[in-house]
Amino acid sequence: MSQPILHISETADATVLALADFFVRTATESIAETGRFSVALSGGSSPKKLYELLASPDYSSRVNWKKVDFFFGDERYVPADDPDSNALMVKKALFDPLRIPAENIFTVDTSLPPDEAAEKYTEAIRKRYQAEQVRFDLVLLGLGDNSHTASLFPHTPILHDTSVSVKAVFLPDQNVYRISMTAPLINLAYQLAFLVYGSGKAEAVASVLNGTKDIENHPAQLIRSAEGDVHWFLDKSAAAQI
Numbered sequence: 001m002s003q004p005i006l007h008i009s010e011t012a013d014a015t016v017l018a019l020a021d022f023f024v025r026t027a028t029e030s031i032a033e034t035g036r037f038s039v040a041l042s043g044g045s046s047p048k049k050l051y052e053l054l055a056s057p058d059y060s061s062r063v064n065w066k067k068v069d070f071f072f073g074d075e076r077y078v079p080a081d082d083p084d085s086n087a088l089m090v091k092k093a094l095f096d097p098l099r100i101p102a103e104n105i106f107t108v109d110t111s112l113p114p115d116e117a118a119e120k121y122t123e124a125i126r127k128r129y130q131a132e133q134v135r136f137d138l139v140l141l142g143l144g145d146n147s148h149t150a151s152l153f154p155h156t157p158i159l160h161d162t163s164v165s166v167k168a169v170f171l172p173d174q175n176v177y178r179i180s181m182t183a184p185l186i187n188l189a190y191q192l193a194f195l196v197y198g199s200g201k202a203e204a205v206a207s208v209l210n211g212t213k214d215i216e217n218h219p220a221q222l223i224r225s226a227e228g229d230v231h232w233f234l235d236k237s238a239a240a241q242i
């Protein structure tokens with residue numbers, strides 16, 4: 001099992017730049033090798049800067065975007081036009097500016113009931129790659145201050161789900177559903193990259209990377225690559241306790 005690879009930068013912007021370079025390198029290598037690049041994007045607020053940077057003139061010409069398939073590691077169970085939608089955030093920050101063709105964007109259909117939305121998304125992933133055990137070239141991940149990643153939240157049944165799939169996750173304290181890839185599906189990826197910055201995440205980073213094994217309270221400990229590497233792109237504030 002590989003050790004996490006830490007990329008610690010002075011500032012959040014420098015961390016985003018480092019991950020953007022890593023993204024371009026990984027995409028270019030994958031497209032050269034297989035003709036495609038499959039990436040599962042993370043949501044929330046941290047990666048917005050990354051997506052905007054990738055869509056900027058400095059980066060947009062460095063990837064053959066027509067060869068990229070975009071998926072989502074998780075999605076909020078909200079309408080597609082809801083401000084909380086991860087897909088809407090990425091549409092505005094990345095897909096629209098780069099004019100990514102709709103056929104290369106795979107979003108969760110949140111107009112369906114939660115379990116059906118998860119099932120249909122699992123099917124869409126398997127159909128795209130004609131495989132049950134799909135190995136993404138890259139999965140991008142964030143980290144909540146409660147050590148969740150994707151929608152693998154503390155004390156939720158999905159933490160013990162051994163299927164390589166996408167599942168609906170009910171969050172009782174927020175009374176909302178999320179749709180999330182399971183840890184086994186995330187872990188099949190060739191490359192995994194966390195983007196975490198800000199002092200508010202320092203405790204969670206330390207618990208996940210150096211704390212005692214406790215997946216119920218620190219679900220991001222579940223993330224370990226089967227064969228690839230787990231990269232942590234951190235700023236100094238988020239890395240302050242490691």
Ligand SMILES: O=C(O)[C@H](O)[C@@H](O)[C@H](O)[C@H](O)COP(=O)(O)O
Nearest residue numbers: 043044045046142143144149150
């Ligand atoms: O849908 C989501 O919100 C994300 O997938 C989630 O796992 C996120 O990465 C963390 O909650 C960190 O979110 P911030 O970057 O907003 O702190």
